[in-house]
Amino acid sequence: xxxxxxxxxxxxxxxxxxxxxxxxxxxxxxxxxxxxxxxxxxxxxxxxxxxxxxxxxxxxxxxxxxxxxxxxxxxxxxxxxxxxxxxxxxxxxxxxxxxxxxxxxxxxxxxxxxxxxxx
Numbered sequence: 001x002x003x004x005x006x007x008x009x010x011x012x013x014x015x016x017x018x019x020x021x022x023x024x025x026x027x028x029x030x031x032x033x034x035x036x037x038x039x040x041x042x043x044x045x046x047x048x049x050x051x052x053x054x055x056x057x058x059x060x061x062x063x064x065x066x067x068x069x070x071x072x073x074x075x076x077x078x079x080x081x082x083x084x085x086x087x088x089x090x091x092x093x094x095x096x097x098x099x100x101x102x103x104x105x106x107x108x109x110x111x112x113x114x115x116x117x118x119x
Contacts, residue, residue, distance in 0.1 A: 038092035040083050042099050045074030 047070075050063035087095055106116035 035094065036090070036092045037094045037096065038087060038090055039096040039098065040087075042076075042080075042083070042097055042101075043074075044099065044101065045071040045076060 046067040048067055051060065051067055054060035054063050102119065104116035105118045106114065107118060
């Protein structure tokens, strides 16, 4: 993560904390409520190391294909539903998500000629 992106993330977290604290003071002036926080790592579901350590184009394609297949086999929609159910049951005041990403594929793979649209 580059420095400006890391700064933006930290600034957003601090701003959310300030806003949550301000709203909380208005709702509960006595301050007799504990703030509950939940955090979950969404994890891609695959090790990307082989992709970055590939020494040839065929090895790169094979590693990327294997990583994609492994992440698909981890059934993220089912895991996401379980996480959503857990959050709904716990009713935390704040939820932090790590490794939250959106992936798109480009079919046919034509590089910059068209944007990847399949989520």
